[in-house]
Amino acid sequence: MPGIIHTEKLAKRFPGHKKGEVVDAVRDLDLDVDKGEIFGLLGPNGAGKTTAMRMLCTLLVPTGGKATVAGYDLTTQAPEIRRHIGYVGQKGGMEQVATGRENLLLHAQLYRMSKAEATRRIDALIERLKLSAFADRKTETYSGGQRRIFDLASGVINAPELLFLDEPTTGLDPQSRARVWDEVKALHEQGTSIFLTTHYLEEADALCDRVAIVDLGRMVALGTPAELKKQIAGDILTVSYDTAERAEAAARLLEGNPVMLERHPIENGQQLYVDKGDEALPVILRILGQGGAAPKSVHLSRPSLDDVFLKLTGRSMRDTGEGAH
């Protein structure tokens, strides 16, 4: 069965700031997204997630490779693709001085719905998403969470078979985030395929059937969240110090010790991958204590997607700075 999204060596190259310089925002991306799944692109800011999504939504023209979206060719059938997809960008896109309902009506009519048909569909959406309390207020008065749910309503106004969500919960408070997650799950249960980008690991973990981890324009890993986390054997023990020198001293003390499977330096500390965390903890603490490098704090955790990212790229997602989107 053909997937809802298929890409082959999809690429986007932008001209750089200096003359002759180029920026490869997305390089040789090969993706296959199945019908009905929630697929996440996970990566830090500047990884190329948004660029990849904007190409698939027909907002950016690729500079290389090919793709089909919802069964249509990306380069030659953009208008057909637009009819079959929904898209919620980072900025939403509501007209500020119009009400939520008016915005939805405009969008619905642009999808070639008659006014009566559009009104029925909007009433149903407002009812289902419980938006009636503020649907007739100007969107400039909405809270971040209210606006987001309305953006989502606009994204599904044409009952798309594939919905794109670009960082759907960035900047939202925890309740609003949970609300958005619930709605995304509900859409998924109704059979909508969902493609989202996020830099929140919990989000990818909580929502996605499969996750592609991207960094510097390249896909570095692909799998279910569980599969990705399984790449990291055992548990993770993080030891932290006041200074980088003491953290290095700890690394020297543990070097070659079989209790430690793998080690990744972090700022003023070390991440140690161990087989059984509860048994390894006292052993490691003893070695460090005897060597004069007792840590300031210790943290034992099950692997997260952040750890997968760290292992694959050598950097923590939190360490990577802001970049182009």
Added chain:
Amino acid sequence: MRDIYLITMNEIRVTIRNPFWAFSGLFQPIIYLLLFGPLLNGIAGVRGFPGGGSAIQFFAPGLLIMNALFGSGFEGFTLRDKLDSGFLERLRVTPISRLSLALGFILQTSINLVVQSILLLIVALFFGLRFDLLGALVLLVLIVLIGITMASVSYRLGLKIREGGILAGIVNTFVLPAMILSGIMLPINFGPPIIQMAARIDPFYYAVNASRALIAGHVGDPSVLSALAVFLVLSAACLAVFIRGMREAVA
């Protein structure tokens, strides 16, 4: 066609809900009528001064052109807002064609300009302006062509330039000399030959001359035909450039 209508109506609704902006657009020309017009009274009688010795007959036609020039010249900022808010992006993923989107914006600008110009003509009546009705109607056509020209250029720049300050700088760099050389404020024929030569390459010079002829009722004046021809060509060219810009993937 329905798409163009939907976009235009949405933009008109936005304009109506922002009465401050609708009024502030008219505020400047009225200040000119109130404060600059009387300054001309003393010199309007000088021999060779256009307008038949009346300051208002000289200045009001120019003011209408100025309103079109400035009002539409800064439309790029509204497009900038639409890009920043994601509004344009939201529309671009719907099946609407780029052409309809561009024409919807342009149509709204034109309607806005016609309404403003009519209001301005009415205000100018109270300052003593006398105008020919047929001439005024033809003038509205010319004003719409100017509006399409300027709005297209401004929109195209707005698509390209992210920084609002730089956008304002570029627009001002072109609009200000275009306005001065058009003879809106003072007649060009009083200037040195070099300025008179420069005015000949300013399309707005022809527009202002035509505007004065039309207000005076000389619909058949050669200046009217040349101004209409100049701006018919310019507006078509600029509109094409803007539509092409909308078709390319932008911001």
